[in-house]
Amino acid sequence: MQDSTGTDRDVNDQGLTMDAAAAASIMAEASDRARRRLQPNLRAFYAVRGAIWILGYGLIWLAVRGQHPFHGPNAGGYAAVVLISAAAVGLTAGQVQAETGLRGRSVLRRWAYMLSVLAGFCAIFALEGALVHAGASPSVVGIFEASAPILVLGLLCLVRFSAERNWVAAGLGLWMVLVAAVGGYAGPATVWAVGAVAVGLAFLLAAAVEARVRRA
Amino acid sequence: MSDDELNPVIHTPARLRIMVTLATLRDGDDLSFTGLQDLTGLTPGNLITHLRKLEDAEYVTTNKNGSGVTARTAVAITQEGRSALREYSTVLRELLDSAGMSQNENLPA
Numbered sequence: 001m002q003d004s005t006g007t008d009r010d011v012n013d014q015g016l017t018m019d020a021a022a023a024a025s026i027m028a029e030a031s032d033r034a035r036r037r038l039q040p041n042l043r044a045f046y047a048v049r050g051a052i053w054i055l056g057y058g059l060i061w062l063a064v065r066g067q068h069p070f071h072g073p074n075a076g077g078y079a080a081v082v083l084i085s086a087a088a089v090g091l092t093a094g095q096v097q098a099e100t101g102l103r104g105r106s107v108l109r110r111w112a113y114m115l116s117v118l119a120g121f122c123a124i125f126a127l128e129g130a131l132v133h134a135g136a137s138p139s140v141v142g143i144f145e146a147s148a149p150i151l152v153l154g155l156l157c158l159v160r161f162s163a164e165r166n167w168v169a170a171g172l173g174l175w176m177v178l179v180a181a182v183g184g185y186a187g188p189a190t191v192w193a194v195g196a197v198a199v200g201l202a203f204l205l206a207a208a209v210e211a212r213v214r215r216a
Numbered sequence: 217m218s219d220d221e222l223n224p225v226i227h228t229p230a231r232l233r234i235m236v237t238l239a240t241l242r243d244g245d246d247l248s249f250t251g252l253q254d255l256t257g258l259t260p261g262n263l264i265t266h267l268r269k270l271e272d273a274e275y276v277t278t279n280k281n282g283s284g285v286t287a288r289t290a291v292a293i294t295q296e297g298r299s300a301l302r303e304y305s306t307v308l309r310e311l312l313d314s315a316g317m318s319q320n321e322n323l324p325a
Contacts, residue, residue: 018229020219020311026229027305030236034255038240038247101251103290105244 038102042169043210048087050203056084057146057196064189070139072188113160120152142188146195151180168213172206175199219311223304225273230258230266235301238276238293246279246292267291275300 018026059080063073073080127148131141154176161169176199183194219227226235233256241247247255253263270276275297279290293301 018227018232020222020308020315022229023222023227023232023308024312026232027236027308030233030256031240034237034240037255101248101254102241102245103248104241104246104292106242107245 043207043214046172046203046207046210050200050207052084052087053203054196054200056080056087057192057200059083060146061189061192061196064142064192067189070142070188072138072142072145109160109164113156116156117153120156121149124148124152139188143184143191146188146191147180147184150176150183150195150199154180168206168209172202175202221307222311223300223307225269225275226300226304228266230256230262231270233258234263234266234270235275235293235297235304238291239298239301241293246290249278249289249291252291270297273297273300 057080060073060077063077063080064070124144128141128144131144136144154173157173158170158177159173161167161173179195179198179202183191183198186194226232234252237252237255238247249260249263253260256263258266267276267278271278273296274294277292277294279292281288281290
């Protein structure tokens with residue numbers, strides 16, 4: 001069997017010919033398929049996380065706004081926390097499923113990141129208990145409750161993604177650290193609205209940037 | 217410039233698919249045999265045959281861990297394999313350019 005160049009060099013082991021155009025087409029198709037399957041869809045990941053963040057922090061803000069004196073979230077607020085946690089677990093499970101068959105450093109890095117998030121959240125709950133035990137006011141505890149998760153996630157994002165040179169995610173991490181640092185000045189109730197808007201919209205912006213980067 | 221300049225070890229549909237798929241992995245990562253089979257659409261027998269050729273050229277490595285039902289064969293691309301694929305891609309772009317074809321815009325970097 002001969003190809004368009006008149007040689008039989010391109011006859012493959014399955015008896016099919018392949019010219020340069022066919023090779024280019026195979027490369028593009030195989031690369032696209034592998035990327036879709038093996039690399040997480042960051043655009044969807046950011047968009048969903050942004051929606052969860054706005055919903056979760058927004059619900060808690062609705063539960064605590066207008067409280068005089070401030071006494072913290074009610075059952076609705078805690079339901080929002082459960083919603084955020086369940087959605088985060090669902091997203092993580094989806095990510096792990098997407099990498100079936102993949103093993104190595106990047107999978108280890110992802111697990112290390114998830115364990116760090118878990119450790120960070122356990123530490124937040126423990127510290128909150130210590131604050132309450134030491135007699136901190138509900139306002140102080142409220143600011144800590146809203147800001148500490150943003151600080152932990154922001155720092156972990158910044159460290160992990162700077163090392164991976166993922167500047168969109170690293171920038172998002174830096175932004176979260178800034179929001180955690182100054183958001184508390186808005187007060188124990190409004191800090192939740194600041195978190196919902198500043199972090200949630202930043203995730204949605206990251207999704208838009210990621211979509212643009214992918215198209216480029 | 218002719219197709220003769222394309223690396224014959226890579227220049228077959230099956231091996232090109234395998235190489236491009238493995239090249240999407242980051243350094244230090246590997247893919248299970250079944251995962252690679254799923255992504256390339258090759259039968260196990262075909263995949264083994266092509267992997268042997270790529271292994272002989274030191275473009276890929278295969279490692280079998282465990283035994284029996286827990287056995288897992290991991291496939292990874294080597295640095296030589298990445299270099300060879302980059303060179304293949306460069307030659308292919310030049311070929312397409314010289315032929316005035318536009319597919320080179322869709323080639324992975």
